[in-house]
Amino acid sequence: MRFKRHIELEHGLRQIDIAPLIDMVFQLLIFFMLTSSFIIPSGIRINLPRALSSEVLKEKNIEIAISSENIVYLNGKVVNLAELKEFLKDIALKEDISIFIKADRRAFLGRVVEIWDLCRQLGILHINIATTQ
Numbered sequence: 001m002r003f004k005r006h007i008e009l010e011h012g013l014r015q016i017d018i019a020p021l022i023d024m025v026f027q028l029l030i031f032f033m034l035t036s037s038f039i040i041p042s043g044i045r046i047n048l049p050r051a052l053s054s055e056v057l058k059e060k061n062i063e064i065a066i067s068s069e070n071i072v073y074l075n076g077k078v079v080n081l082a083e084l085k086e087f088l089k090d091i092a093l094k095e096d097i098s099i100f101i102k103a104d105r106r107a108f109l110g111r112v113v114e115i116w117d118l119c120r121q122l123g124i125l126h127i128n129i130a131t132t133q
Contacts, residue, residue, distance in 0.1 A: 061097045064115060068106040072115070088122050098126035
């Protein structure tokens with residue numbers, strides 16, 4: 001029995017046409033580029049200040065964020081200082097809590113100090129400020 005050493009393609013076809021494959025790859029590329037550009041990251045955009053002596057905090061109870069426009073967020077929801085004071089007053093009486101303040105580096109220092117002072121007046125002793133190393 002003799003076997004053919006080289007397998008040949010059909011008689012008229014000496015090479016494979018890859019043009020349809022390239023077209024399909026470009027269409028997939030364009031599809032993924034268009035769909036990925038519309039994804040908006042959720043959350044509050046805050047540029048934290050830098051600190052050389054920061055420590056990693058493993059546990060946080062309540063997060064207060066201050067954006068660069070000095071908007072105050074309590075656990076991701078916009079609040080004013082009166083609402084923040086009422087919330088913290090209710091929580092401070094019930095349990096021992098810790099506050100985690102994430103302030104943008106362009107936020108007014110006065111707003112951060114105001115929130116810090118509010119927490120201290122209510123008897124909250126564990127107050128942390130977020131930084132990057």
